[in-house]
Amino acid sequence: MPAPTAKSASATGPGTTRARTSRGSAAKGAAAKGAAAKGAAAASGPAAGPTASPATLTISSKNYSSWSLRGYLLCRLAGLDVEEVRLSADDPSIRAELLLQSSSFLVPRLDHDGLRVWDTLAIAEYLHELMPEAGLLPKDRATRSHCRSISGEMHSGFANLRSALPMNIKARHPGFKVWTGAQADIEHILTIWRDCLTTYGGPYLFGSAPTMADAMYAPVCSRFTTYDVTLDPLTRGYCEAILALPAMEAWSADAREEPDEMEELDVEF
Numbered sequence: 001m002p003a004p005t006a007k008s009a010s011a012t013g014p015g016t017t018r019a020r021t022s023r024g025s026a027a028k029g030a031a032a033k034g035a036a037a038k039g040a041a042a043a044s045g046p047a048a049g050p051t052a053s054p055a056t057l058t059i060s061s062k063n064y065s066s067w068s069l070r071g072y073l074l075c076r077l078a079g080l081d082v083e084e085v086r087l088s089a090d091d092p093s094i095r096a097e098l099l100l101q102s103s104s105f106l107v108p109r110l111d112h113d114g115l116r117v118w119d120t121l122a123i124a125e126y127l128h129e130l131m132p133e134a135g136l137l138p139k140d141r142a143t144r145s146h147c148r149s150i151s152g153e154m155h156s157g158f159a160n161l162r163s164a165l166p167m168n169i170k171a172r173h174p175g176f177k178v179w180t181g182a183q184a185d186i187e188h189i190l191t192i193w194r195d196c197l198t199t200y201g202g203p204y205l206f207g208s209a210p211t212m213a214d215a216m217y218a219p220v221c222s223r224f225t226t227y228d229v230t231l232d233p234l235t236r237g238y239c240e241a242i243l244a245l246p247a248m249e250a251w252s253a254d255a256r257e258e259p260d261e262m263e264e265l266d267v268e269f
């Protein structure tokens with residue numbers, strides 16, 4: 001099993017931290033068998049393309065920023081070696097800094113090979129073009145369109161879930177009361193997962209190795225843990241597989257080290 005994320009961090013200015021995230025295989029344990037081919041591709045480096053250039057991934061809070069998590073997982077699953085540039089969420093100058101750096105002034109943002117890519121789905125598609133063998137998207141056309149469809153649903157939907165159950169990796173709310181609107185989102189997500197897991201055999205949504213769809217839904221697995229959402233064995237097993245990904249464990253460990261008591265951020269941002 002590869003060593004978890006290796007990083008060195010340094011402060012580069014007010015509210016900004018840089019850390020290098022090394023490549024690693026995408027999965028471990030029971031999932032490692034299926035992920036072996038993909039992991040091997042990630043570990044040995046991409047097959048082709050301008051991938052030797054240094055890359056940076058701009059993110060914000062590891063505890064609260066679900067989109068940053070998705071961007072990070074996509075890079076790790078693709079096997080792209082990135083330097084993390086972490087913008088402190090509680091620094092008032094950050095928004096101005098983001099505005100200068102990304103036209104959407106949102107994170108995640110990937111800088112690679114002289115290109116700037118922002119918005120999670122665009123980052124996923126960019127990484128897939130760069131490293132098709134990493135398997136961010138399934139090889140089969142029909143399966144690939146299914147993967148893109150449910151990734152798009154996550155990207156543009158589930159507003160009730162996102163506002164009622166914001167990502168907060170450190171928090172635990174046993175017996176959390178979910179309101180009806182958010183419950184409908186939860187039911188729909190569980191239907192999507194069950195459909196994928198039974199169709200493609202798990203342990204990931206599209207089979208034996210994680211894809212961009214798993215990166216898109218990973219923050220949901222974290223939310224379901226935080227808010228004590230009731231799951232059946234199939235969907236619970238899926239959440240456990242995602243939370244056990246080395247990249248997810250590395251991210252969560254960093255999230256647990258972030259300062260507490262940022263109550264104004266207890267909404268997704």
Ligand SMILES: N[C@@H](CCC(=O)N[C@@H](CS)C(=O)NCC(=O)O)C(=O)O
Binds near residue numbers: 106
């Ligand atoms: N649709 C965007 C959403 C990105 C997003 O909402 N990012 C949040 C962090 S989770 C952000 O940058 N917020 C900064 C702010 O609002 O100032 C994507 O897919 O990347």
